Amino acid sequence: MNSTQTMRLQVDIGVLHQCVEKELSKADLIISNWRISPFSIEKKNFTTAGLYQVRGNAKSGEIDYPWSLFLKIIQPESEEKNDQAHFNYWKREALVYQSGVLNHLPPLIQTPKCYVVEEKSDSEIWLWMEEVKESNLASWSLEKLSLIAHKIGLFHGGYATGEIPLPKEEWVCQEWLASWVAGCDQYAPDASSYYPIVKGRYESIDKNWNSYLSFRQHQNHYFHILKTLPRVVSHHDLSKQNMYMNRELTVIDWQYFSVSGLGEDLGKMFGVAISNDDISIHEAWYYQERLFDEYLEGLRLMGWKGNPLLPKLGFYLSVAFRSAWEMPKLMKLLANSTINELDKVIEKYMTIVEVQMRLAEEADRIIAEL
Missing domain, CATH: 3.10.450 (Nuclear Transport Factor 2; Chain: A,)
Structure with missing residues (x-):
């Protein structure tokens, strides 16, 4: 059978x-x-x-x-x-549909019935x-990603202004990023065990490793700051696999449904896009500026008049914390590499971590200014 x-x-x-x-x-x-x-x-x-x-x-x-x-x-x-507070609480998507919370989302984003x-x-x-009948297999242009970022800004704007109430259900994740980072620490390779093997091999690796250690040592401070940002409903898995963009933006897979800080959702989308090669790592810096500008414009059009540094901080920290998964991956790749020349995968992750640590530094500058 x-x-x-x-x-x-x-x-x-x-x-x-x-x-x-x-x-x-x-x-x-x-x-x-x-x-x-x-x-x-x-x-x-x-x-x-x-x-x-x-x-x-x-x-x-x-x-x-x-x-x-x-x-x-x-x-x-x-x-x-089984923990409702876990970023990947297994029943969450079922509860999302049973509760009808998606029926109260702004109409800017469509969801499957x-x-x-x-x-x-x-x-x-x-x-x-x-079943979503559209295809999302084609490569996404800067224009399409910019339009998505704009729509997410419009979507979040309704919550940031207070016009749309936030869901109160106890299974809605309230500290998604902190829980995800804890999950990375549980399942990712032990980066500290690999670093001594690669220490001194590349100056950029040593610099970014020290930046990473400092960033992680202060992570609770950053998590606290994220909780002070304007709160919005977030998807937290806005990957190309979960989005269909024709005339309207249709988003599937609401397993990570959360209430998070302004800008976090966009940061997750950008971070995953460079990891999955939906955005060329060599164009990452330009893309992050363009996507944030579109996101901010969406917020403004919905009437949000807050300090633009607030969503930018959420965006930067969200991207930077992806280093909790990708720095260990990079260290393991480097430690197990037997060739002197960098292969494309290692070079890619070195550049990704470089972007993440640069955004962590930018986040510190914003915090000092605020």
Whole structure:
């Protein structure tokens, strides 16, 4: 028996019928056939146990209607993800859809419909969702990324001005970045064990390592400052994989739904984009300036009149803290490298860490000015 047949046996036909009726906006349907197949993506959240496309046909009278759904199966994966305060609390996306909080988001961002949240057991939930029909595989231009940054600014502006109330549910993550950094420290390689091997090999590495140590030693100070910034609803996973941009911006995967400091969400988007090569590392400095300007313009258009250094600080610190994952990765790569010349991967991460530490320095200058 193949996996498709196994999955079919586990599907509740009543739930499937309910989803198809909602998808087609028609009652009294008869599902004539259906099939389920795994859906492959490049990077999957640890709490995602499976992604599937469910397709078929349904009849109403003599008319046959094709339909297509998206099924996401989530599980806790590890003990810490049972904690509601954890950045990757396993039930969060299910609770996001059950609570209806996405229905109250500003209309600047579209989200897929969730037809049914099916709790299979205490440790497994199925999310039956609308399938996004657009493609996000093409490379993104500066213009497209700028438009996205502008829309995120508009989106956050409603919260920053206080016109849109923040969600109060206890499962909404309130300290996402601090929790994520703690997770990096738990699972990333031990950078300090690799540094003695590479010490003195490259002057830039020694400089950035010392900057990194200083930055991490003061991390609680930075986390405290982030909590003083204007608070906004944040997605915290605005990667190319999770965004579809045609006429409107559609965002999927709300597992990291949080209330965070102004600018943090944009910083996460930029940091992930340079890591994933969606932004060339050699153009990173220009891109970060352009994206922030677009973001700030969006905030201004929504009526936010605050100090622009505040969202810039959130943006810079969010990018800088990605070094908690990428500095250990770089140290391990360097320590295990047996060639004298840098390969492209090592050179890329050296440049990424350089950008992160430069933004950490800029953040310190802003803090001193504020």
